[in-house]
Amino acid sequence: MNVPDLPADAIRGLKVTKQGHGEWIDTYERRLDPMGKEYYWIKGTYRNLDGDSLSDDVAVEEGFVAVTPITFKLTDAPTMRKLSEKLESM
Numbered sequence: 317m318n319v320p321d322l323p324a325d326a327i328r329g330l331k332v333t334k335q336g337h338g339e340w341i342d343t344y345e346r347r348l349d350p351m352g353k354e355y356y357w358i359k360g361t362y363r364n365l366d367g368d369s370l371s372d373d374v375a376v377e378e379g380f381v382a383v384t385p386i387t388f389k390l391t392d393a394p395t396m397r398k399l400s401e402k403l404e405s406m
Contacts, residue, residue, distance in 0.1 A: 318372050318382040328379040335384050336371030338364045 320327060342360040349355060364373040372382035 336373035337366040
């Protein structure tokens, strides 16, 4: 879920969306904690690279709360099958 940075009464509603494509342009700010110890705070600007009207980025830019159902599965199943077949034939 992505929520636009707007007052609650300015939010236009909910949209079910797909994950958009963008990039962060990172910057780092040097800071000191109360004990005087140095640390860095990551900051940055997000750049939307996806103009698809169904993407979460576009929905948020238009004032909607974006609800994006996602999964996390990176295994390349076709290549896994091919490699398994090759190994089994050795």
